[in-house]
Amino acid sequence: MASRRAFVRLSIRSSASAIVRKPFCSPQTSSHHGLRAQLSPAPAAQFQQIRWHSAPPSNxxxxxxxxxxxxxxxxxxxxxxxxxxxxxxxxxxxxxxxxxxxxxxxxxxxxxxxxxxxxxxxxxxxxxxxxxxxxxxxxxxxxxxxxxxxxxxxxxxxxxxxxxxxxxxRGGEESREGPRGHKGGEAPV
Incomplete structure (x- = not known):
């Protein structure tokens, strides 16, 4: 007895920037359950790098x-x-x-x-x-x-x-006077 649950995988087509749903089961089974679906191509998304910080320590x-x-x-x-x-x-x-x-x-x-x-x-x-x-x-x-x-x-x-x-x-002043703060540097604390 065949399962009524169809497994679907997502694949990304980089050329069209679209997500396409493809069934793992045969086309007959997927069309019977109405799972043969394809999303229309989406406009190319702009991605940027985001840096996440944990909440600052309490003190x-x-x-x-x-x-x-x-x-x-x-x-x-x-x-x-x-x-x-x-x-x-x-x-x-x-x-x-x-x-x-x-x-x-x-x-x-x-x-x-x-x-x-x-x-x-x-x-x-x-x-x-x-x-x-x-x-x-x-x-x-x-x-x-x-x-x-x-x-x-x-x-x-x-x-x-x-x-x-x-x-x-922001145009902050920059030092390049030579290494400070590690072996050989002068840094009174």
Whole structure:
């Protein structure tokens, strides 16, 4: 006894940008149940990349361009701007005053003992009472770094969601003076 349920698969025709329903069963069965359907060609859809962020951690502050610019223009001993991109990205250009602590290749950085942190990165590990503001290229890695900082006990944590792409787009000052914030750099904290 044949099943009354017909299985349908979807295939995408890239040339016409249409979705076509094709039955897995024979044409006789599918036409009997009225499943032989074809959608008319749809206009070509425009796709763009969307970056999703998880909700900011409860104690993480989201910074915008103007707030980060104020940090750069009036550096404070209480606030540390941290670039979490990889060293090659950092050396190509970074926000002035930022230190480099790459989150992808060094995810344990904030969990290191102060002396081990200084040996690895070449500058003093920021103490827990300082405000840490993280940025990356587009805001995804900075969100992860903010969550790690909160897990490690930092109370004042922020993230610049627009990150490097927003900074460049808005004409923010760029540094390329040479590597800071990793082995060999000078960066008092």
């Amino acid at each position: 993480s502050k989201v910074y915008n361009y103007e707030q980060v610019k104020a940090i750069v223009e009036s550096p404070s001993d209480d606030t540390v701007l941290i670039d979490v991109r990889e060293p090659s990205e950092y050396e190509a250009g970074y926000i002035p005053t930022a230190l480099n602590v790459p989150i992808s290749s060094q995810p344990d950085a904030l969990f290191l003992a102060p002396d081990e942190f200084q040996d690895r990165f070449g500058f003093i590990k920021p103490p827990p009472q300082k405000t840490l503001v993280f940025y990356c290229k587009a805001g995804v890695r900075s969100s992860a770094a903010a969550q790690l900082a909160l897990q490690h006990g930092y109370q004042k944590v922020g993230e610049y969601r627009g990150s490097w792409l927003d900074w460049n787009k």
